[in-house]
Structures are given as C-alpha cells and as structure tokens.
Amino acid sequence: MEKTELYIGSHVSMNAPDFFVGSVKEAISYGSNTFMFYTGAPQNSFRKPLNELKIEEGRKLLKEAGFDETKLIVHAPYIINAANYTKPDLWEMSINTIVSELRRTAAFGVKTLVLHPGSHVGMGAENGILALAKALDLAFTTDGTDVKIALETMAGKGHEIGITFEEIRSIIDHCNHKERLGVCLDTCHINDAGYNVENFDEILKEFDKVIGLDRLLVVHVNDTKNPIGAHKDRHENIGYGYLGFDTLYKVVHHPLLKGIPMILETPYYNEKAPYKQEIEMLRSGKFIKGWRD
Numbered sequence: 001m002e003k004t005e006l007y008i009g010s011h012v013s014m015n016a017p018d019f020f021v022g023s024v025k026e027a028i029s030y031g032s033n034t035f036m037f038y039t040g041a042p043q044n045s046f047r048k049p050l051n052e053l054k055i056e057e058g059r060k061l062l063k064e065a066g067f068d069e070t071k072l073i074v075h076a077p078y079i080i081n082a083a084n085y086t087k088p089d090l091w092e093m094s095i096n097t098i099v100s101e102l103r104r105t106a107a108f109g110v111k112t113l114v115l116h117p118g119s120h121v122g123m124g125a126e127n128g129i130l131a132l133a134k135a136l137d138l139a140f141t142t143d144g145t146d147v148k149i150a151l152e153t154m155a156g157k158g159h160e161i162g163i164t165f166e167e168i169r170s171i172i173d174h175c176n177h178k179e180r181l182g183v184c185l186d187t188c189h190i191n192d193a194g195y196n197v198e199n200f201d202e203i204l205k206e207f208d209k210v211i212g213l214d215r216l217l218v219v220h221v222n223d224t225k226n227p228i229g230a231h232k233d234r235h236e237n238i239g240y241g242y243l244g245f246d247t248l249y250k251v252v253h254h255p256l257l258k259g260i261p262m263i264l265e266t267p268y269y270n271e272k273a274p275y276k277q278e279i280e281m282l283r284s285g286k287f288i289k290g291w292r293d
C-alpha cells in the first residue's frame, strides 16, 4: 500500500447502536484516514460506560481498514471551563471531567485530547490562564494516562482565553506537566482572532517562535463565515468562506505539517455531511466550483 503523509478526516458522530464501530464506518465512508470524535454528547458531560461503546470491535475495524490509531483525536465536551475559579464547584467539576475524558481517550487507544482553554468570565485573561494551568496540573497528577491535551486556539468570543499564541505559551509555561501539553490550531479560529491565514508561512514561523512547532498536534481545517479579527467562531464549508480553497489547500499540504492530523469541522448543508467532497478536493487540489449547490 502506498504510504501517505497526509492524514485527513473530519469529526464524526458516535451514536447508538453502533457507537465506535459506527464512527469508524462513517470516517471510512468519507474517504478519511483519520478522524475526531466525542466520547459522548459535545454539549454535556453525561457519558455512557466504556463497555457499551463497542471499542474493541471498532479498533479491529480500524486495523483492517489500515488506519493509524495514533492519528485519531478525541474532543473534550464544551461545558468544561477550568479557566475560572470564582465558582469552585464548577472549577472542580471541570477538573473531574478532564480526568475522566483523559481516561476515556486512553481506552480507545487515542493519544490526543483536544480541549478548549475556556473563559475567564471577568477574572481577566492572566488569572484565567493561572486557573487553567493549575487545573491541568491537578488533572495530570490523577489521570494515570499518557494522553496529551491539545489546547485549541480560540476565536476570542466573549471572555475566551487562548486566543493568541502568547496566551497558549503562557498556559504551558504555568503548567508543571509541560510534556503532556500540545496545541490544536483551528484555521477558522485564528482568522477570527486576527491572524492572516493567507500568510500561513508567517503564522507557522510565529507559532514556532512563540510556542514551538513540536507542540502542534492537530489542525482543524475550517473555512470561516467572518472576516479576519471578527471574534465570532462560525465555521464555513471549504471554499465558501473568507479563507477560500487555495489558502486551506496550502495549510493541509504545508511541508512543515507532514504527518499532523487535519480535521474538518465544517457545517452540514441541506442536512448532508460535506466531508467526502471536501476531503477529495483537499487531497487532489481540484476545487469543484459550486460543489455544495
């Protein structure tokens, strides 16, 4: 089999009755060779017990289909907010959820958990960063896994932290378990935060200088509904937003990003998943005008 260095896929669902087996089948149906999934609903921390999720069957199917399990990604639920400790109950619940998600990720044989840094909710970004770093240390001392957390770059909605490379660097600096931390670069989010993705070489240079490219564990490949600096976070289909196809094609095939999983989180259109077409176009470099219409 031809060895490819491009790992590309999308987020996929995990629902009853097939659970992880269904996720793998969905990824295969898009022509993916990696994917991202949530181990339950993205919006809440209610989680089914692992033994109901058909993990072993799914892993067998992965192997048969030639997937490299180490390229798969889990995304933590959105409700976690460890960047604010003015409500200690919520902060502690967030830490417990992080520990549980790290363990669940490990149970699938996956090595990377994407986490939104969270919102400082009025405490100020600096205090938010300290709260999160402390929470991560508490989680890492209790989880007992070697799963890494990839802190996602955020768009700068509301009181979000992690909207500049400097803030991400600062979270890592304040954490005592630096070997467990990496970054998830989201193209929609960095555009909305004010980075010009058209100058992607410059962005990677900046990323390397501030954080270090060795920390980059996963890229979220999304177009955006909003112009640069809008602080909105609304994803758009590839080629239909402000970034455009050529810019995103360059991101996906950038020589410095070889081997890094590229994950689409673009919206459904007419209730249809766009991923098969988007993956095909991003592999080939041929944009089919009006593919969504």
Ligand code: FE
Binding pocket: 075, 114, 116, 152
């Ligand atoms: Fe995310």
Ligand code: FE
Binding pocket: 152, 186, 220, 265
């Ligand atoms: Fe994302």
Ligand code: ZN
Binding pocket: 186, 188, 189, 233, 234, 235
């Ligand atoms: Zn987003």
